[in-house]
Amino acid sequence: MTKPPMGLEELARHMSKLVAMSPVRLRLLQCLTEESPDSATLTELVESDSVIAARTLRVANSPFFGLAHEVVSISHAVSLVGQRSLQAMALAAAVMEQFKSSDPALHASHQAHWRHSVAVAVCSQALARKARLPPEAAFSAGLLSHLGQLVMLTIDPVRYDQVQELAFQPSATADVVNPSVPVAQRLLEAERTVWGFDHCEVGEQLARLWSLPAMLRRCMSLHHQCNDPQADAMVWLVHVSHALAHALDLLQEPHDQVPDIQVAAWDGLGLDWSDSSTLFSEIEARYQLACQQLMN
Amino acid sequence: MKPTAVGPVGFVPVEVHPPPACSASDPAVVLQRIDWLFRGTTETRPMQQLREMLLRYRLEKLR
Numbered sequence: 264m265t266k267p268p269m270g271l272e273e274l275a276r277h278m279s280k281l282v283a284m285s286p287v288r289l290r291l292l293q294c295l296t297e298e299s300p301d302s303a304t305l306t307e308l309v310e311s312d313s314v315i316a317a318r319t320l321r322v323a324n325s326p327f328f329g330l331a332h333e334v335v336s337i338s339h340a341v342s343l344v345g346q347r348s349l350q351a352m353a354l355a356a357a358v359m360e361q362f363k364s365s366d367p368a369l370h371a372s373h374q375a376h377w378r379h380s381v382a383v384a385v386c387s388q389a390l391a392r393k394a395r396l397p398p399e400a401a402f403s404a405g406l407l408s409h410l411g412q413l414v415m416l417t418i419d420p421v422r423y424d425q426v427q428e429l430a431f432q433p434s435a436t437a438d439v440v441n442p443s444v445p446v447a448q449r450l451l452e453a454e455r456t457v458w459g460f461d462h463c464e465v466g467e468q469l470a471r472l473w474s475l476p477a478m479l480r481r482c483m484s485l486h487h488q489c490n491d492p493q494a495d496a497m498v499w500l501v502h503v504s505h506a507l508a509h510a511l512d513l514l515q516e517p518h519d520q521v522p523d524i525q526v527a528a529w530d531g532l533g534l535d536w537s538d539s540s541t542l543f544s545e546i547e548a549r550y551q552l553a554c555q556q557l558m559n
Numbered sequence: 560m561k562p563t564a565v566g567p568v569g570f571v572p573v574e575v576h577p578p579p580a581c582s583a584s585d586p587a588v589v590l591q592r593i594d595w596l597f598r599g600t601t602e603t604r605p606m607q608q609l610r611e612m613l614l615r616y617r618l619e620k621l622r
Contacts (some may be wrong), residue, residue, distance in 0.1 A: 517577040
């Protein structure tokens, strides 16, 4: 039986429980998303969280960075990989840690979400270099862009399944979102029908709850609305990266489908694609490494 | 609850068999997979450009 839409007030109640962090970890999260945090403060905060520190060091010592020397501490990692890279990796560790679940089915769904998000993150990082945007910030923006979906999936997996059925599998009795509508729009409309809101609105709520910087908030809320006046180059980048991740078949999902790229985003970025084959090859290699190192 | 894929990954009727992922060595299969991935996309310049780049990349890899 289909549940009535949830509404934003009920969402807020569920979210406040799901995404609540200790003050220390919240302070760490905010530091990790600052553009230029104080290095000593950053190091101290990461080191104070043993779980995040351990995951960050593991990534720093992995083939993802391919360093010649073993990284033995967070301050050592900052000197070898750079502060911005450390921020991006520690942020990934912190957010993944926040949504860990001991329920096997939920864990499997979370892993599927992270594979998708890591794919968008790796594409965002690679395209950022061509667009002359900060690549580590782009990585984080790509990684967090669809976090609203993870929140919805975690709060109510059954309702989340209803969205997928409504968007993609017509039946004789269900009201179906028009199948000729582009796939991303179909998903958003199905989310609004089932939940009363879409994952972009949830992403924006989450960004506000966690006091994330405006850049990340825009990418989480506007990555499907590239014509919005507040959409900027980083939003367009994440939008294009999302499509690229699917076009490259990184997820290897049998029924995968490429979402449309809005012309405003493509033209707004104005990227030079003359070396696209080299770019695609690098992305594929980086994606495999990133999944191995970031996801446990 | 069964695990579900996320992002715009669609469910399709069971009688439709998607082409294998893009690790195939047959150019015809590669083309089929790309057509499958790009199904339902609008015929805009960005989508045409992206599809052409992907196809070129995949066929280059087969050589």
